[in-house]
Structures are given as C-alpha cells and as structure tokens.
Amino acid sequence: xxxxxxxxxxxxxxxxxxxxxxxxxxxxxxxxxxxxxxxxxxxxxxxxxxxxxxxxxxxxxxxxxxxxxxxxxxxxxxxxxxxxxxxxxxxxxxxxxxxxxxxxxxxxxxxxxxxxxxxxxxxxxxxxxxxxxxxxxxxxxxxxxxxxxxxxxxxxxxxxxxxxxxxxxxxxxxxxxxxxxxxxxxxxxxxxxxxxxxxxxxxxxxxxxxxxxxxxxxxxxxxxxxxxxxxxxxxxxxxxxxxxxxxxxxxxxxxxxxxxxxxxxxxxxxxx
Numbered sequence: 001x002x003x004x005x006x007x008x009x010x011x012x013x014x015x016x017x018x019x020x021x022x023x024x025x026x027x028x029x030x031x032x033x034x035x036x037x038x039x040x041x042x043x044x045x046x047x048x049x050x051x052x053x054x055x056x057x058x059x060x061x062x063x064x065x066x067x068x069x070x071x072x073x074x075x076x077x078x079x080x081x082x083x084x085x086x087x088x089x090x091x092x093x094x095x096x097x098x099x100x101x102x103x104x105x106x107x108x109x110x111x112x113x114x115x116x117x118x119x120x121x122x123x124x125x126x127x128x129x130x131x132x133x134x135x136x137x138x139x140x141x142x143x144x145x146x147x148x149x150x151x152x153x154x155x156x157x158x159x160x161x162x163x164x165x166x167x168x169x170x171x172x173x174x175x176x177x178x179x180x181x182x183x184x185x186x187x188x189x190x191x192x193x194x195x196x197x198x199x200x201x202x203x204x205x206x207x208x209x210x211x212x213x214x215x216x217x218x219x220x221x222x223x224x225x226x227x228x229x230x231x232x233x234x235x236x237x238x239x240x241x242x243x244x245x246x247x248x249x250x251x252x253x254x255x256x257x258x259x260x261x262x263x264x265x266x267x268x269x270x271x272x
Contacts, residue, residue: 044255045085045248052127052138053079055193056115074112076194077209080127080135085255092213092266093131094206099271101130115140120241130269137244145239146193147186150216152232153225155183158192158215161208166197189216203268210266218261229257 055077078095097112104125106117111130114123124135150156164177175191184192193212196205220229233253244252 044258045083045251048082048084048086049136050133051081051083051244052124052135053077053081054115054120054123054138054140056140056142073116075115075123076112077141078111078123078127079209080131080133082133083252083255087263088258088260089263089265090259092210092264094210094266094268095127095130096202096206096269096271098202099130099269101126104129137248138242139244140241141236142239142241143190145236147190148239149186149232149236150184150189151186152235153219153228155185156189156212156215156219157181157183158189158212160184160192162198164191164195164198166195206268210268213266214261214264217256217259217264221257221259221261226257 054075056073057076074097076097078097080093080095082089082091082093084090095111097110099111100108101111103109103111103114103117103122106114106122109117111126114126118125120138120140124138127133127135159181160177160179162179164175166173166175173191173194175195177188177191177195189212193205193209195208196202198204200207219225220232225232230253237249242249
C-alpha cells in the first residue's frame with residue numbers, strides 16, 4: 001500500500017512538473033521567445049521571404065484641396081525587405097523615390113509614379129524588373145499608420161541630427177523639430193521621416209527612414225512594450241493594405257520579437 005502511495009505521489013509530482021514546464025514554455029514563447037531554441041519555437045516563420053514595403057503620400061483634390069484617401073498616391077517610401085529567419089537577419093534595400101526607371105507599359109518615369117499609374121501590380125513589376133528579386137508579399141502604409149503606432153507605444157526615442165523646419169499647406173505638413181536626443185510623438189516621428197527639404201533631399205530622408213526603422217524595431221521588441229506592441233500593430237494595420245494572410249502576419253510578428261536590432265541592415269540603391 002505504501003509503495004502504491006509513493007508511486008501515486010511520484011505521478012502527481014511528474015504531472016505538476018509537466019504542467020509547470022508547459023506554462024513556462026508558452027510564457028517564454030509569448031514574452032521572451034529569444035530564450036527558446038529556434039527549433040522549438042512555435043508560430044514563427046521558417047523560411048526566407050521578400051516583402052515590399054511602400055509608404056504612400058496623400059492625393060489632394062485640385063478643386064477642394066482636400067485629401068482623397070481612396071485614390072492611389074505616389075510612393076514616398078520604397079523598401080524591399082529580405083527577412084531570413086534561418087540567419088536571423090533582415091536586409092532592407094531603400095529605393096529613392098526619384099529613381100528614373102522604365103515603368104512597364106508606361107515608359108520612362110520616376111519610380112514613385114508607378115503606384116499612381118498602375119497600383120501595386122505595376123509597382124511590383126517595376127521593382128522586379130529593377131532588382132530581379134521576387135516579391136512574396138507587399139505592405140502599403142498610409143500616412144496615419146506611423147503616427148498611431150508610435151503614439152500607442154508611448155513614443156520612440158531618437159537622436160534628431162539637426163533642426164528641421166518646413167511648412168506646406170497643400171500637403172498638410174507643418175514640421176518643426178529641434179536637434180537632439182528625444183522621445184518623438186507620433187506626429188513628430190511622421191514629420192521626421194517625411195522631411196527632405198535640405199541639401200541631401202530624398203537621399204537624406206532615406207537615411208532618416210532607415211534610422212527611424214531601427215529605433216521603431218527596438219521599441220517594438222522592448223520587453224516593456226510586450227503588451228502595447230500587439231495593440232500598436234493592430235491599430236496600424238487599419239491604415240495598411242497588404243496581401244499578407246493573417247496566419248503569416250502573426251508568425252512574422254512573433255518572429256520579430258526575436259530580432260536583434262544589430263541584425264537589421266539597411267542599404268540604398270546606388271545611382272547618380
């Protein structure tokens with residue numbers, strides 16, 4: 001009888017240990033997946049993918065001067081992103097909006113006009129023709145997306161490299177940023193990545209966009225934002241058009257929490 005009781009106690013202890021181990025495993029998967037070996041992580045991408053990320057500007061009605069959100073605008077930001085979960089690296093190729101290319105079926109134009117002429121289909125054809133890289137998914141981001149995401153996260157800390165001042169009534173821009181390390185609000189972050197009215201023009205803006213992308217990635221993956229990050233991304237998705245299926249989106253978000261910001265590499269398409 002005593003032997004049976006000991007065996008029963010051992011089984012109970014093993015059961016409790018298994019439950020606790022399971023709870024710990026799922027807790028780590030949610031809050032600290034980087035602590036789990038890659039082969040044991042669940043709900044994450046397993047193979048490399050290419051994602052085209054576009055940031056569009058607003059198109060304004062020539063008569064009323066009001067924005068027309070339903071109309072495809074030009075692309076202010078063009079990023080071809082290679083995500084490799086095997087190596088843990090993300091490589092981002094920035095393509096300047098004024099790059100002069102052949103738009104299939106249209107002719108020689110600046111690449112930022114592709115979206116206005118033929119939507120995402122023409123943009124993908126143009127990017128493939130330029131880079132010879134297949135595009136698995138695309139993400140088109142409207143201007144309010146960054147503002148809303150950053151505000152929910154409580155701001156993004158970034159070193160603004162110089163004073164930035166620009167005003168444009170037609171575009172609804174009123175940029176007034178001061179030099180120095182600071183926490184940017186949603187509007188300030190949007191102004192930072194939009195500013196291009198200096199000696200370096202769009203090239204300088206691309207550098208700022210890459211700098212902001214790293215700062216945003218660091219903020220999103222911060223343990224202190226483990227609860228806020230999903231809400232911020234969910235809100236931003238309302239201002240985003242994409243062909244990413246929901247399961248893939250979830251796997252990407254899960255994997256992004258394991259990303260070391262040092263493995264986020266940015267380059268710019270060379271040109272004259």
